[in-house]
Amino acid sequence: MTDRADAIAARIETFIRAEVIPYEKDPRTGAHGPSDELVQELRDKARKAGVLTPHILADGSHLTQRETAKALIKSGLSPLGPLACNTMAPDEGNMYLLGKVGTAEQKTRFLEPLVSGKARSAFFMTEPADAGGAGSDPSMMQTTCRLDGNHWVINGRKKFITGAEGAKVGIVMAKSEDGACMFLVDLPDPAIRTLRVLDTIDNSMPGGHAEIEIDNLRVPADQMLGASGDGFKYAQIRLSPARLSHCMRWLGLAIRANEIATDYACRRHAFGKALIDHEGVGFMLAENLIDLKQSELMIDWCADVLDTGSLGTAESSMAKVAVSEALMRIADRCVQVMGGTGVSGETIVEQAFREIRAFRIYDGPTEVHKWSLAKKIKRDWKTDQPSIPAA
């Protein structure tokens, strides 16, 4: 691991602990996440501290995935950290995708405001399952696009569109005759109507998660990202790194929750001794230590795979399942160790528990990943390959 990543990570940690954590009680975080005013206030601080968009260097190049992990884990130490540092979803993934696929003009117009932290973005892919739409199954996408002169006309409904409220940039996915397509759009646009912002168990993401309707949205042809029909290919490019960056940020949050629970268990007494001296509590903290380490190792391993240029689809599925389930156990133990305090908003442990519960669903529920891993195991068996070179 390079020194530059260690330096960046250290700077982020200092910033989060000194400047972001005090904002955790700021009333501008509501049921649908922090307000954009709060986002901008935090980003101004991050800019001054030199930790804004820390994973993208001045020349536009990215840290490697292993380096990114160091930075993003630290940014996750507070639920507000990723948005302060501009390392949050879906922007981090959107910036990555734009950097890989966008034209120079597209980058100037859509990427730069994101990298500079002035704008937020949204990724319009998932669709409502109740309309026969996609849910976790992208093959069922129903939003359409058709060429009309020099414009594409898009129609459809999208759901769970994180950060759509307040976003300036949108990446919209739709199906043409060629297959899936992606478009860059300025937001807000009257043709993209928010039906509602969902109430969800988590509330760390600015703009929350919206259900929206796209009604004859007209997009100039040069705002298509890449080529018509290649949309799923681009989604694949974005997929593993975005999935892994979720793991990174939420690992940071779990580390923090564990710090709080450990401190609580060392200070409080019950039934004649410090909580941590009860094996029932101390064992849970020992299990947390192990789960945290294993999560870190899985992220580092998968990042290394991505850094070799592999799509890492199976590896990021493995990491996603392992890390999200481990972090859920950790957050649950933190709550349990802290008793009544653990289920209250007195510390961010309660929020960490809710956020991480959602993480087990976001970017594909655990079961969908196991399903695709089982398919891969069978394919590999047929060709006499080890599924993952296991040692």
Add this chain to the structure above:
Amino acid sequence: MTDRADAIAARIETFIRAEVIPYEKDPRTGAHGPSDELVQELRDKARKAGVLTPHILADGSHLTQRETAKALIKSGLSPLGPLACNTMAPDEGNMYLLGKVGTAEQKTRFLEPLVSGKARSAFFMTEPADAGGAGSDPSMMQTTCRLDGNHWVINGRKKFITGAEGAKVGIVMAKSEDGACMFLVDLPDPAIRTLRVLDTIDNSMPGGHAEIEIDNLRVPADQMLGASGDGFKYAQIRLSPARLSHCMRWLGLAIRANEIATDYACRRHAFGKALIDHEGVGFMLAENLIDLKQSELMIDWCADVLDTGSLGTAESSMAKVAVSEALMRIADRCVQVMGGTGVSGETIVEQAFREIRAFRIYDGPTEVHKWSLAKKIKRDWKTDQPSIPAA
């Protein structure tokens, strides 16, 4: 099981499904629970439907615990059901305790308004752990009472006092020179000051959970409940039935969550077939079926023990651990089956998950119960008794 309980349970189920469930989207439920206006509106309906305080008969007698289970499980089918039917905590336990220990005068003045559903009550026992106070360890109670003429003067701090905001009746626990005491008080009282209502992961209980300060509260001597120094004895009387009634209500909620998840899994399709036809989903619903049945059986068994007149301390600890952990697994699976919808407020599954997470803490975290069961196992071993006649 008697026919009367089946009849009551059927009436409650009809009432909940027809009249209470439509209120689940009512905006008068906020972060600190349903408003008292909403509570009264629902109770008026319950009164008309003949399902208000259904576990206490017209002559003041109670259903047996096994019968109560039938009724309370049904009242729990909606998060709003227990408050509509007046079967909720802490009132259900408070009414039970007053019925057992109160004088005739105390019953007229404090119990009747509760039974008629006109007033709510609170039980002031747990104390803040940060002040060196009790948490889950009652032996550490620090609130004091001393006799001053014909009044008792009470001072202390209490935390996690469910329903204190808006309650008309309080049962306050404090330590005299004789030991623990209990007092009946009219609320509100200026000497009982709400420091704050906690933000907690759950929000089904009117008034939420408050931290309060008692500053020279003067209580006439005839408002002492029972005798000075016997407070823990009374707490014991209340303990097991109240603990078990939590299991009953939340089992009802889990049954409902499972209905919703099953319906979702049977209607929605992904990856080529109905969700339930994916073993990854169908197995979770099968596990729910088993966990629901086991929870019901544990409740019935423990209720039967209580109906014999036993305090049932160990049995209710066993039931509390088994049921709360089983319901957590059920609620978690329901969320997982429903994916994005599961973590959203579109159905009550998301709330059920949050409520049941808190249940694993309330009335003693799982670990405290295991700790006391281990003590009991050792005691029984010494005297060569089976811990629980296991077959």
Add this chain to the structure above:
Amino acid sequence: MTDRADAIAARIETFIRAEVIPYEKDPRTGAHGPSDELVQELRDKARKAGVLTPHILADGSHLTQRETAKALIKSGLSPLGPLACNTMAPDEGNMYLLGKVGTAEQKTRFLEPLVSGKARSAFFMTEPADAGGAGSDPSMMQTTCRLDGNHWVINGRKKFITGAEGAKVGIVMAKSEDGACMFLVDLPDPAIRTLRVLDTIDNSMPGGHAEIEIDNLRVPADQMLGASGDGFKYAQIRLSPARLSHCMRWLGLAIRANEIATDYACRRHAFGKALIDHEGVGFMLAENLIDLKQSELMIDWCADVLDTGSLGTAESSMAKVAVSEALMRIADRCVQVMGGTGVSGETIVEQAFREIRAFRIYDGPTEVHKWSLAKKIKRDWKTDQPSIPAA
């Protein structure tokens, strides 16, 4: 529960503890189970103690399933108990089936020697999966029978035939043109050749589990059990009670293992105190207490369903999954509590662990039961029925 069952159960417990347990170190139990000499020696003692075939009364009637549970749990307190008391698999199920379906002649010839404990029997149903045969999926049965004059001629291969070695009576399942058939046969028979007795993780069953070949076995027509083509119907009759009796016997074994582990944890010291005073140990024993009670309740509930005359297919699947998984957790904790002693043959805890591991496979692996429960849930959803009246 009737007094007669309590009396029988008490008698069995006394017998097992006083007379059977001393035989647990008898070298006549080998890798393929206890020898038939040992079986007869133990049965002689059981006969004298009045506990041989205790669930079948002198008039040929059976105890109810709930009563049977009381008796069989006690017989399971030693791995040798069920064979001593003649309550073991597959005989218990075979006697039940013969009692229900056999003709008077068949009962005299085949059932009486079983009830009197003079003979053992085997049930030839499961087939080797490697030959494209059945495994857990009975629809794939490949053994055939065809009528040739007044005899049926049977050909095929069977695997996991428990107790075949040394059995005097066989029930053989095969497919005719009408469907599945069952036949009663005298054993040994040169047309039924043992290919080998499998080495398996368990070793409590006399005769072990054999793979056998049936080569032109000729069976007189009057030895068909019931009617041609009704074999699966009879298998269904045998299914749930036999499945449940597994739960009963192994619950007994788990109760005993838990007694041993508790005694160990109360006597031994490490790191400054009795093992049980370490929460890491005490909590495991508390969890055992809960799992034991839940297992007992599931058995009792399912037995009650069967006693109403229901086939109880879903209920016995639920009980089988819940009980086998719970007993595995219990046995595993007992081993863990006892450390090195737990993985050694010094106590029967090590054997209990191995036996119960096999139990999770025998009579259908957990996954097969969940699969059929999921199917049932879907069917019930379609017809708007609760899958199991849950409360």
Add this chain to the structure above:
Amino acid sequence: MTDRADAIAARIETFIRAEVIPYEKDPRTGAHGPSDELVQELRDKARKAGVLTPHILADGSHLTQRETAKALIKSGLSPLGPLACNTMAPDEGNMYLLGKVGTAEQKTRFLEPLVSGKARSAFFMTEPADAGGAGSDPSMMQTTCRLDGNHWVINGRKKFITGAEGAKVGIVMAKSEDGACMFLVDLPDPAIRTLRVLDTIDNSMPGGHAEIEIDNLRVPADQMLGASGDGFKYAQIRLSPARLSHCMRWLGLAIRANEIATDYACRRHAFGKALIDHEGVGFMLAENLIDLKQSELMIDWCADVLDTGSLGTAESSMAKVAVSEALMRIADRCVQVMGGTGVSGETIVEQAFREIRAFRIYDGPTEVHKWSLAKKIKRDWKTDQPSIPAA
């Protein structure tokens, strides 16, 4: 990782698959492990294949721990592999310790025969818990040594002494007035009497696990290993690498078990499709894939810590808990996937399950490691250190 380790690992894998696996059905493996005749036959083959004691180079230097992991994991692919390659416990740890602490004379006399694979050794540390002895708690050691002229005289009892039967070299631990001491002894010696070889759930280790009595064993003073009173320090040196090498070997065995279960699931059909196409099976194999990868990563991480020169006590505790529990889950899933075949000796899956069950006890049960990790977490909290630099 260096090329040399990859080359060694590849050579070992080829050897195990081609030459060792065919011996798995050899009848010379009994309840107390493979016979020494079989050991020598396999070692002759390993010598010829250039894979005997592969982790110790010709100059006596060792591979790094990370390199050792590569080699030992491969040697573990068969239960017979470690003894064939001379990478098994306790020899591997004993050789490591002798290499670190022995004098030149001691190395010539005691280490060389071990490295050359001509002799086996045993480590006499653990004591019977029933005599008030140590169990997992070394502070309770009761075996004594006292100087008598130029000899030490040792008395005591030891239990679970792996490989004592048939060993040529012993390392005996005893307490002098200075504290713990270690001695090198030639075996057999009439003063070291085998009371019995325990029957245990595992049977991969030659000589099994013995209980022995030491009765006035006289050891020349120059056979003391290191200095009097420093025995625990030496035990510490041996501790983490030996513990980690257990993880390596058993990971190899779990990899193999998973290969077998995967192959089975891909070939066999039930209920209309290949087993692996049932999510209930495919998900288990996906979980195995993740658990295998996590085990490998934990081993590599801990090995890296040891390679820096750290004692790695906490890290090897973390690795031991994580890996042994993960391998247990893997082995259990393999058994379950394979149904009846999984609990039979037809493949080594059944043995892998038994061996790995014992592994959760050997070298300290999971609970003892959690206990010491909790102590460390508290110490680190007091000094404001992160317990394990988690990211």
